[in-house]
Amino acid sequence: MASASGAEHGTSPTDYIVHHLTHLQVGEGFWTWHLDTLFMSALLAVVVGWVFWAAARRATSGVPGKFLGFIELILEFVDGQVADIYHGDRRFMVALALSLFTWIIAMNTMDLLPLDLPGGVAALFGLEYWRVLPTADLNGTIAMAIVVLLLIIVAAIRSKGLGGYLHEWVSAPFGNNPILWIPNICLNFVELLSKPVSLGMRLFGNMFAGELLFMLIALLGFTVVGVTFGSAFGFFGQIVMGTAWAIFHILIVVLQAYIFMVLPIVYIAMAEEHH
Amino acid sequence: MTVNATFIGQMVVFAILLWFFWKFVVPPLARANTDRQKKIAEGLAAAERGQKDLEEAKSRADAVVREARERANQVLEQANRRSNEMIDTAKQSASAEGDRLLANARAEAANETARARDALRGEVGALAVAGASRLLGREIDAKAHQKLLDELAEEIVRG
Numbered sequence: 001m002a003s004a005s006g007a008e009h010g011t012s013p014t015d016y017i018v019h020h021l022t023h024l025q026v027g028e029g030f031w032t033w034h035l036d037t038l039f040m041s042a043l044l045a046v047v048v049g050w051v052f053w054a055a056a057r058r059a060t061s062g063v064p065g066k067f068l069g070f071i072e073l074i075l076e077f078v079d080g081q082v083a084d085i086y087h088g089d090r091r092f093m094v095a096l097a098l099s100l101f102t103w104i105i106a107m108n109t110m111d112l113l114p115l116d117l118p119g120g121v122a123a124l125f126g127l128e129y130w131r132v133l134p135t136a137d138l139n140g141t142i143a144m145a146i147v148v149l150l151l152i153i154v155a156a157i158r159s160k161g162l163g164g165y166l167h168e169w170v171s172a173p174f175g176n177n178p179i180l181w182i183p184n185i186c187l188n189f190v191e192l193l194s195k196p197v198s199l200g201m202r203l204f205g206n207m208f209a210g211e212l213l214f215m216l217i218a219l220l221g222f223t224v225v226g227v228t229f230g231s232a233f234g235f236f237g238q239i240v241m242g243t244a245w246a247i248f249h250i251l252i253v254v255l256q257a258y259i260f261m262v263l264p265i266v267y268i269a270m271a272e273e274h275h
Numbered sequence: 276m277t278v279n280a281t282f283i284g285q286m287v288v289f290a291i292l293l294w295f296f297w298k299f300v301v302p303p304l305a306r307a308n309t310d311r312q313k314k315i316a317e318g319l320a321a322a323e324r325g326q327k328d329l330e331e332a333k334s335r336a337d338a339v340v341r342e343a344r345e346r347a348n349q350v351l352e353q354a355n356r357r358s359n360e361m362i363d364t365a366k367q368s369a370s371a372e373g374d375r376l377l378a379n380a381r382a383e384a385a386n387e388t389a390r391a392r393d394a395l396r397g398e399v400g401a402l403a404v405a406g407a408s409r410l411l412g413r414e415i416d417a418k419a420h421q422k423l424l425d426e427l428a429e430e431i432v433r434g
Contacts, residue, residue: 027279027280029279030279030280031279031280032277032279032280032281033279033280033281033284034279034281037281037285038281038284038285038288041285041288041289042288045288045289045291045292048292049292049295049296049300052296052300052304053295053299053300055300055304056299056300056301056302056303056304057303059303059304059306059307060307061307061310061311061313061314062311062314064307071304072304072307072308075301075304075305075308076308079305091297091301091302091305092297094301094305095293095296095297095300095301096293096296096297098296098300098301099289099292099293099295099296099297103289103292134285137281138277138278138282139278139279139281139282139285140281140282140285142278142282142285143281143282143283143284143285143286143288143289144285144286144289146282146286147286147289147290147293
């Protein structure tokens with residue numbers, strides 16, 4: 001999944017990996033913006049949105065074509081998953097699950113591009129760094145998780161009213177006794193916060209690790225120095241392992257997207273339950 | 276690997292995508308799906324109705340055929356009976372005609388006989404008178420012995 005073209009930017013394996021893990025960024029401190037993450041995620045959001053919008057425009061109650069049939073297959077799958085978990089008006093839930101699922105798959109799939117291709121293309125535009133995988137950026141995954149967190153709170157307030165929701169903060173799970181208010185609040189805080197953190201960290205960890213492994217496999221190419229046994233091992237090792245990991249990574253791409261689709265639905269369904 | 280302002284931008288991107296899917300993607304697709312489900316259900320119901328109609332029509336056609344066959348049988352039977360009756364009547368009338376002809380012939384024969392007998396009787400009377408006159412050698416007044424002669428003639432004819 002890589003060539004040794006990283007040598008342009010640095011000769012050592014460490015330089016290669018550090019270069020591949022550096023974002024194209026502007027700004028200082030907190031106000032740093034990862035332009036590559038923002039651009040790639042926005043681009044993929046536009047692509048996914050356009051594909052589904054094209055299907056929606058073509059939507060017919062007659063016989064669907066192949067393209068529409070494929071889109072409907074995805075929609076049916078997502079709708080079935082949501083229907084299993086969430087009982088109620090699920091129009092918004094399906095939109096949430098579908099946008100998460102498709103967008104995350106699109107972003108995760110960027111990991112399967114040849115490792116040096118995006119950077120090479122960016123270099124043509126004079127950009128020094130380009131990380132192509134928005135889900136291997138903690139900002140990308142945490143942002144989605146925080147949107148989900150906000151939706152959880154909104155769903156809980158809509159279901160129970162503001163008073164009921166605040167009442168639950170102090171009275172659940174231990175009971176409505178003034179002595180237990182503080183423990184209740186602490187536990188609820190941890191419970192609420194653990195959801196976006198686990199969501200964001202899980203996807204980030206999986207994709208970051210997958211990306212890193214591609215880089216490590218690409219390092220095998222560095223050992224190709226001539227017609228020697230070691231060079232042959234490095235060359236074929238990179239091809240074989242890179243292929244194997246790419247094929248296995250397809251599973252992770254879809255699986256992580258699936259997990260990130262289902263868990264928010266579970267959380268929101270739980271938030272609307274009365275204790 | 277640090278969290279920075281990028282996540283704000285990412286939240287905006289995701290929020291926009293979510294809003295777009297919610298407003299413009301899922302509703303038309305879901306509506307098309309529901310409509311198609313309805314259409315398919317209607318189609319299946321129509322097919323079932325058609326099947327039922329077909330079965331009904333078939334049974335009705337069967338009934339019509341059965342009835343027609345029964346009526347044909349009836350007509351045939353009636354025709355048979357009628358032809359038999361006609362033959363019978365023809366036979367009867369023929370035999371009656373024969374009887375009548377026979378009776379006529381008989382009556383005619385009897386008439387002939389009676390007439391012959393009457394003629395004979397007259398002739399016998401005359402013969403007897405002639406014979407007796409010859410025997411007695413004289414004229415017998417036929418009128419005087421009419422009664423006797425008649426009785427004689429009767430006897431001869433009968434005998």
